[in-house]
Amino acid sequence: MTGDGITDFTINPQSTFDPTLFLQIVRKMINDFDINKGIKTDLSKKIDSIITAIQKGKISKAKLKAEQFMKILNKQSENPKRKEQKHHRLTKEEVQTILTMINQLLDNLN
DSSP: OOSSSOOOOOOOOOSSOOHHHHHHHHHHHHHHSOOOHHHHHHHHHHHHHHHHHHHTTOHHHHHHHHHHHHHHHHHHHHOTTOOOOTTTSOOHHHHHHHHHHHHHHHHHOO
């Protein structure tokens, strides 16, 4: 839930990691960030391309896309000229949250 009283996802205990569900949760989390719509759209497209690769069984391609996604986020967070403007860009904390989740994805992709 995102504080609006509506259940966003129901996750049942599983013995296996579901990368598609995991990425859908990451996408929902990003959509809940208070950032520029264009940034949300760009990040969602990158996540969708990883999901598509996974669904096609192209795990190595999905890993590569996830690693490229992480590089983009790292580069953005390390930019010394970057201004953290409220409601426009990802904060360093938001970037770190996404990076942590993508690392978890990479650790669990087989």
